[in-house]
Amino acid sequence: MAKLLPQVLKGFRVYLPEVMIPRQRMLRTIAEVFERFGFVPLDTPALEYAELLTGKYGDEGEGLLYRFADHGGRQIALRYDLTVPLARVMGGHPELPIPFKRYQIGPVWRAEKPGRGRFREFSQCDVDIVGSTSMVADFECLQVDAAVLRALGLERFRIRVNNRKLLDGILEHHGCTTPDRVVATLRAVDKLEKAGQEPVIALLVQEAGWDAAAAADLLQQLAGSTLDFPFTNPRLEEGRQELSQLFTLAARVGIEPYLGLDLTIARGLDYYTGTVFETFLTDLPGFGSVMSGGRYDGLVGLFRSQPLPAVGISLGVDRLLAGLTELGLLPPVRSTARVLLAVFGPETLGETLLVAAELRAAGIPTEVFPSEGGKLGKQYKYADQKGISVVGLVGPEEQTANTVKLKVLADQRELTVPRAALVSEVLGLLQG
Amino acid sequence: MAKLLPQVLKGFRVYLPEVMIPRQRMLRTIAEVFERFGFVPLDTPALEYAELLTGKYGDEGEGLLYRFADHGGRQIALRYDLTVPLARVMGGHPELPIPFKRYQIGPVWRAEKPGRGRFREFSQCDVDIVGSTSMVADFECLQVDAAVLRALGLERFRIRVNNRKLLDGILEHHGCTTPDRVVATLRAVDKLEKAGQEPVIALLVQEAGWDAAAAADLLQQLAGSTLDFPFTNPRLEEGRQELSQLFTLAARVGIEPYLGLDLTIARGLDYYTGTVFETFLTDLPGFGSVMSGGRYDGLVGLFRSQPLPAVGISLGVDRLLAGLTELGLLPPVRSTARVLLAVFGPETLGETLLVAAELRAAGIPTEVFPSEGGKLGKQYKYADQKGISVVGLVGPEEQTANTVKLKVLADQRELTVPRAALVSEVLGLLQG
Numbered sequence: 001m002a003k004l005l006p007q008v009l010k011g012f013r014v015y016l017p018e019v020m021i022p023r024q025r026m027l028r029t030i031a032e033v034f035e036r037f038g039f040v041p042l043d044t045p046a047l048e049y050a051e052l053l054t055g056k057y058g059d060e061g062e063g064l065l066y067r068f069a070d071h072g073g074r075q076i077a078l079r080y081d082l083t084v085p086l087a088r089v090m091g092g093h094p095e096l097p098i099p100f101k102r103y104q105i106g107p108v109w110r111a112e113k114p115g116r117g118r119f120r121e122f123s124q125c126d127v128d129i130v131g132s133t134s135m136v137a138d139f140e141c142l143q144v145d146a147a148v149l150r151a152l153g154l155e156r157f158r159i160r161v162n163n164r165k166l167l168d169g170i171l172e173h174h175g176c177t178t179p180d181r182v183v184a185t186l187r188a189v190d191k192l193e194k195a196g197q198e199p200v201i202a203l204l205v206q207e208a209g210w211d212a213a214a215a216a217d218l219l220q221q222l223a224g225s226t227l228d229f230p231f232t233n234p235r236l237e238e239g240r241q242e243l244s245q246l247f248t249l250a251a252r253v254g255i256e257p258y259l260g261l262d263l264t265i266a267r268g269l270d271y272y273t274g275t276v277f278e279t280f281l282t283d284l285p286g287f288g289s290v291m292s293g294g295r296y297d298g299l300v301g302l303f304r305s306q307p308l309p310a311v312g313i314s315l316g317v318d319r320l321l322a323g324l325t326e327l328g329l330l331p332p333v334r335s336t337a338r339v340l341l342a343v344f345g346p347e348t349l350g351e352t353l354l355v356a357a358e359l360r361a362a363g364i365p366t367e368v369f370p371s372e373g374g375k376l377g378k379q380y381k382y383a384d385q386k387g388i389s390v391v392g393l394v395g396p397e398e399q400t401a402n403t404v405k406l407k408v409l410a411d412q413r414e415l416t417v418p419r420a421a422l423v424s425e426v427l428g429l430l431q432g
Numbered sequence: 433m434a435k436l437l438p439q440v441l442k443g444f445r446v447y448l449p450e451v452m453i454p455r456q457r458m459l460r461t462i463a464e465v466f467e468r469f470g471f472v473p474l475d476t477p478a479l480e481y482a483e484l485l486t487g488k489y490g491d492e493g494e495g496l497l498y499r500f501a502d503h504g505g506r507q508i509a510l511r512y513d514l515t516v517p518l519a520r521v522m523g524g525h526p527e528l529p530i531p532f533k534r535y536q537i538g539p540v541w542r543a544e545k546p547g548r549g550r551f552r553e554f555s556q557c558d559v560d561i562v563g564s565t566s567m568v569a570d571f572e573c574l575q576v577d578a579a580v581l582r583a584l585g586l587e588r589f590r591i592r593v594n595n596r597k598l599l600d601g602i603l604e605h606h607g608c609t610t611p612d613r614v615v616a617t618l619r620a621v622d623k624l625e626k627a628g629q630e631p632v633i634a635l636l637v638q639e640a641g642w643d644a645a646a647a648a649d650l651l652q653q654l655a656g657s658t659l660d661f662p663f664t665n666p667r668l669e670e671g672r673q674e675l676s677q678l679f680t681l682a683a684r685v686g687i688e689p690y691l692g693l694d695l696t697i698a699r700g701l702d703y704y705t706g707t708v709f710e711t712f713l714t715d716l717p718g719f720g721s722v723m724s725g726g727r728y729d730g731l732v733g734l735f736r737s738q739p740l741p742a743v744g745i746s747l748g749v750d751r752l753l754a755g756l757t758e759l760g761l762l763p764p765v766r767s768t769a770r771v772l773l774a775v776f777g778p779e780t781l782g783e784t785l786l787v788a789a790e791l792r793a794a795g796i797p798t799e800v801f802p803s804e805g806g807k808l809g810k811q812y813k814y815a816d817q818k819g820i821s822v823v824g825l826v827g828p829e830e831q832t833a834n835t836v837k838l839k840v841l842a843d844q845r846e847l848t849v850p851r852a853a854l855v856s857e858v859l860g861l862l863q864g
Binding site: 043253 | 435436437439440444446447449452453456460466468469470471472474475476477478479483498500501503506508510521522523524525528529530531533534539541552553561566568569571572681684685686734735736766767768769772775781782785786789792797798799800801802803814817818
């Protein structure tokens, strides 16, 4: 057969071990935090009936669906997010205990134009509480957000919180009440951080029917950081109370230092109905939000006779990974093994395998160079390439003396240790 | 919007928490064993250029590809296994250290006719050593196979080992040497366990050009369990030596009790070139192999100028999960939380959240019922539904006295403990 080009589709990527090892450690830590709060894992298919996904993501989103006909002529599509599948599960499984607190980590597919940091296959990591209208649920999302980042070694971050009802109340004061105008207004406001004041005013005028003076007035109100306004209405009052409750609980539990009120946080998606928040790393300004979410009380009802309120967080797996890497909190790791056992030759192979078994039993991940011997230089080089710091060797002398020769690659130090002391010596070298 | 039917595509499934929790625990244990042997994780895209996947799985396999044109008109397909993507990665990344020992766990897609235990989306879990011709690599696969099952609590299993070269040598003795006849013969022999003697003889006659007497003779030779034959040839000798070496190493390292020679193990896939093995659970006869694999020295070369030998294992995630469940080794778990804190009312909510934080900090996964209070009966029922054994409550009395009321749902026992003793009391109840 002719040789094949080892091509990867544009917008897709292979995760090599040096990325996968830290990525997997990060995801395990995240899952542990979710489970510490009692969230349970859920998994849903990659493929869905296309009609399940259409009409949920706006025209632009819908055009990005990987959609095709299967062998039976059914119109199917790769999932676009993890939220619509969750809503479907809630619809199909009335037996699930409510509130239902689940997390899901997995890839989603969108046929975006590939670009810097933008891929056609990327992982989402969602945690949601379905079935509670209480601010206790919203507050738990903020707690989980902070707990995840702290578990990953971050202390300098800010969760910027807002409320859609409060925004609605403010817009109502300005006479902006029709759904289309509200959506267009919130979408424009959501661009404030990235685009700046003037372009957003222009957008508000062009897309959302504001006059320039009122738009400037609005942006000034949103730039404040208190909940005091010179006007009020029931909608605004409701949002204000919800936010107050969140900040009161945060003060009580000690996560207030991580929170900030930010009236410009609107979140682009239409389906948010109350609390909305985004999370920024203080030491990476301009990096964008690493975790965001909010309350969406309408979506789950699409698949059920009874609506179900919901609030959740979506974590940007690859963005967070990039951030942690940039901040030096997730050093690259090329190997899962801490020790390589080189193989001297066939006559000492059996003993070498027994030494490996002993180290593994002591919890030390150990690799045996898969050969019956051969050049030791090549085997040492392999350890070095993989960043394995200790190489062990059982040659004929060591076998007779019941010892193992250990070499620390960093400083080329060599020592010969009795088998009885092997595990403690290796542990010492790995810590040292 | 009209209500939507919460439909899942036929042949696909949702993993609800009660399945996902034990499944995830199983996969974590498996990954830990892989890493203990120094295997590193790798991830590859779900979608590939279709031409990468065609011509690899036989006509039957190729018809099962989910194949379509993307937005740019490229012919693409969902991956069918994890082996071809590995071969592609080896071709595209000459910088990877050789030997390359990787594992990958993830879904693959095949448009099979759905049936009992047969799905269109299912997970594969592969571990491979690329770049070593040594039997040390083959032996490590057998070691990993046994170590995985033992880590999952299994002791009664048998890894049945054979060698394609040995089989080739035996077939050569019978004059069966053309590639087509060899492939057809091995495919027939591979069905022996499931189909029995007579149907396989019929297959050998019809599909592989044997006469019935020679076919019966062959099956009798394969039924033996020694490496002694009344004939020999270089190919047979090579296979015999490879197998001897494996069994010698196994005796030395103490995994011999888990191994058995079985000359009828052929493995259906064309690409195996040496060692082949399958793993059966002694207490589940007729259940089929839970881990299988072998050496395939030709495949990786399709994507490289230089060929690379390889040997690996594929683990049937869902079959193994079913087996462990049937044997009672993986009890169903419906909750990640061990404690539920019920909420008495708004006045004790803050204190309740502090109690939760304290339990979590002590490593006890704890859920807070997301409400500001309401019926306690409903909250206790929720704990019961989720299989959470201990419910804690801070009411006004407990708040004043700085205590927490604990209830053990199994026996309805109630006790009130001082906050200072909370963690140790809860740990005691959870162990008891």
